[in-house]
Structures are given as C-alpha cells and as structure tokens.
Amino acid sequence: MNILPPKSWEEFEEMTLDACKIRWQNPDLQRNGRQGQTQNGVDILGSNHLFDLVGVQCKNYKDKLNISLIKTEIIKAESFLPKLKMYYFACTDRTDSLLQKEVRVLSQERTSQNKFPVMILFWDDIVQDLVQDVPIFKKHYPQISISIDADLKVKDLNLYCILDLIYFTSNLDFYNQLIFGEIGALVSEDPLQIKSVLFSIKYSASKILQPTDYDKVAKLINEYIEYLFPKTNRNDDFLWSKANSISSEFVSIILGVQYQLAKRELAIYNVGKILSKWNIWESNSNEELWADDNWESLIKFIAIIELSEISNLVEGLRKQYEKGDHWIRLDFPHKVYNHIRLSLMYK
Structure with a gap:
C-alpha cells in the first residue's frame, strides 16, 4: 500500500x-x-x-x-x-x-x-x-485493516517465493560480510538487519520446500539466529566457522531445490542466482561493466517466465547501466530484482 x-x-x-x-x-x-x-x-x-x-x-x-x-x-x-x-x-x-x-x-x-x-x-x-x-x-492508522500473517496475494506465489528464496539465500554470506564485517563495523550497520533476511528465507522456504526439508531448514535457521544473537559484540567466544557450518547446511538444502523445478520455476530460480551473483560482483568495487552474456542469460530466463513487460524494461535499464558510473551501477541488480518481484506480486 x-x-x-x-x-x-x-x-x-x-x-x-x-x-x-x-x-x-x-x-x-x-x-x-x-x-x-x-x-x-x-x-x-x-x-x-x-x-x-x-x-x-x-x-x-x-x-x-x-x-x-x-x-x-x-x-x-x-x-x-x-x-x-x-x-x-x-x-x-x-x-x-x-x-x-x-x-x-x-x-x-x-x-x-x-x-x-x-x-x-x-x-x-x-x-x-x-x-x-x-x-x-x-x-x-485506525482506518487501515492489516493482517501481518496472511499469505501474500500474488499472481504466482511459487514464482514469487522461489525468487526471494534463491536471491536472499545466495546473498547470505555477502550480507553477513557487509553487516558484520569491517565495513559494517565502521559505519555501525544494524546487525538485526540479517534477521529480516533470514525471516524472508524461512517464509519462502515454507512455501517451496518439501515438509521434511523445510523442517530441517527452519530448525537450522533458528539455530543460526540463536548463535548470531545476542552475541552482536562478536566477543572472543564467537566463531564464524561455527556460524558458517550452520548456514552452509541449510543453504545447500535450499539451493538443491533446483533439481525439483522445471520450466518457469526453474527459470525464476536461475534469475535469482544471476541477480545475486551480479549484486556481489558490483559490490566488489568492480569498475568493469557486467558482461553482455550475463545480460543475455538474464533476458532469456525472463522470457521463459513470460514477463514481456519486464524484458522490455530490462533492456531499457541496460542502456542506463552502461552510461552510469560505478556508484550508480551498484544499485542495478537490486533494482532489476525489485521490478521482477513487483511484476509477480500484483494480480
């Protein structure tokens, strides 16, 4: 709204x-x-x-x-x-x-x-x-009625959740480095931001994974949160190796869902993977433009999902991207992700 x-x-x-x-x-x-x-x-x-x-x-x-x-x-x-x-x-x-x-x-x-x-x-x-x-x-806002727990009213809940699930899961290590790493400490990033990412992963996993796989993922995510918090001061007892061993286990279960997907669902899976790699690539202060074959792969998978309006939009964004400096280009992966997400959201 x-x-x-x-x-x-x-x-x-x-x-x-x-x-x-x-x-x-x-x-x-x-x-x-x-x-x-x-x-x-x-x-x-x-x-x-x-x-x-x-x-x-x-x-x-x-x-x-x-x-x-x-x-x-x-x-x-x-x-x-x-x-x-x-x-x-x-x-x-x-x-x-x-x-x-x-x-x-x-x-x-x-x-x-x-x-x-x-x-x-x-x-x-x-x-x-x-x-x-x-x-x-x-x-x-007494005039507005909201229900936080209601399922999202989207065109295709599966496609919507697969995109979120893969995009956020593939970016999890990157988000941890950004929020808890040297740069995050320097600018005092709020460590609770990672909880929002994990809750998004958990919600989407509940809609996409088989019940037995989801139960494992939910348990591991809860264990991960319990280990990360309240140890936000990163004291001597905290080990990132232990945190990574927990996250790698549920990440492997989630990414393995690709072998159960076909056609449009597999295409949106690949879109999520491409966008997450692009996001990490841009954030590594890479002055070079994202490769043409990556753009072509992204557009190909969007076409399979049958989002013609997004295909045209991405072509327009591509021209803007090529004209922009590094700081402008930095936001483009998430901008494309948001456009695709919105196109899946509204009926």
Whole structure:
C-alpha cells in the first residue's frame, strides 16, 4: 500500500518514536524536550538494542531532505551531552539511493575520525517498523485493516517465493560480510538487519520446500539466529566457522531445490542466482561493466517466465547501466530484482 505520511510534525515525531521503540525493542525511548527548547539536533533519545546512546532528528519537510541540511544538524548534535554513539535522521521522503550513498560516505568519514556515525530512516523504513506491531500501527492508522500473517496475494506465489528464496539465500554470506564485517563495523550497520533476511528465507522456504526439508531448514535457521544473537559484540567466544557450518547446511538444502523445478520455476530460480551473483560482483568495487552474456542469460530466463513487460524494461535499464558510473551501477541488480518481484506480486 501507498501509506501517506502525516502532515503535522508532531504526529510524525510520535510515529517515529513508536517505530524506533519497535526497531530497537526499547519502550523507554523518549522525546527530547519540547518545541521552543534547545534540543541540540536531537528529537528522540535513548538506547538502541546494543545499549548505545542514540539520537534521532525528525524531519517532516515539504522540500526533500539533502546532505547539506544533514551536516547542519550534525554540528548541533555534536554538542549534545552525554555524547551520542549513533545519530539518525528520520524523514518523510521515499527511499533515495543518492542520499543514502552521500550519508554512507559521510558516516564513513566521521567514524574514521572517531566521531559518531550517521544513518537515515526514510518513510518506507518507518512504516516497515510500525507494521511489526499491529496495535501500534492501528493507533496511527485506525482506518487501515492489516493482517501481518496472511499469505501474500500474488499472481504466482511459487514464482514469487522461489525468487526471494534463491536471491536472499545466495546473498547470505555477502550480507553477513557487509553487516558484520569491517565495513559494517565502521559505519555501525544494524546487525538485526540479517534477521529480516533470514525471516524472508524461512517464509519462502515454507512455501517451496518439501515438509521434511523445510523442517530441517527452519530448525537450522533458528539455530543460526540463536548463535548470531545476542552475541552482536562478536566477543572472543564467537566463531564464524561455527556460524558458517550452520548456514552452509541449510543453504545447500535450499539451493538443491533446483533439481525439483522445471520450466518457469526453474527459470525464476536461475534469475535469482544471476541477480545475486551480479549484486556481489558490483559490490566488489568492480569498475568493469557486467558482461553482455550475463545480460543475455538474464533476458532469456525472463522470457521463459513470460514477463514481456519486464524484458522490455530490462533492456531499457541496460542502456542506463552502461552510461552510469560505478556508484550508480551498484544499485542495478537490486533494482532489476525489485521490478521482477513487483511484476509477480500484483494480480
């Protein structure tokens, strides 16, 4: 659904406060002061799930948020006491890849100088947090009826779930490196992000795998989550080799599903594999363009799935991709994935 943000800044601040309470599982987050008082760039204050002091600045502007405004607010937040460990911007804008990139670069520069990192919550992120708690969501949108546990109403649930299952499973090691690795630590990536990936894998597996295989996968994913959390500080007792041995077991079961597929289902499996490899390839700072034969394979499998509108769209994206620089190309694998996913979603 296209859920519209509130017009008043007071309501947006209240919604952001509720969303952050859900995100960080901390009911004790609170507003900082009131209108007219000096707030030092912080509207919401409290501890996140890692017990780090976090400040949130809420921006409900008619004009789009930009990096200059963010830098201005950061200067104010640097004088906040006690000193913040992380600083978030919450805005009513839709997700913007360019602004995300600018914030990532700025955050990396700051952490290299031992200053707090900066992150951004777009309106889509806030809604995604709110719908995790139906009573809280309905407090803000009583006119909207939602059911979180209902099956997705899609054209072909099998194709939809196979795409998600293979794309996320094939990218799991990459996501772990991104979130828990050196870069993730540098920009203070939220380790709980990996839970969303694992829950997506688990849901899709429940629709695609045979019951006995799904039971094994679900058990292993639960074991994997239990090992990853709450050990998010990566202490001396934590071993990635043990985590990898658990994940490799359920990943092999999931990827083995290809031998049970044919025609359109096998084609969407291959699309998921191609997109995940492309995603990893682009993220390795590869300055070269993705090879033509990879594009041809992708288009061939999309044609088998009988998504003619997506075939035309991908051809157009290919031209944009070839003209863009590395930073622009970085987002293309996920952009193509989203277009295919949406085409499978709506009846």
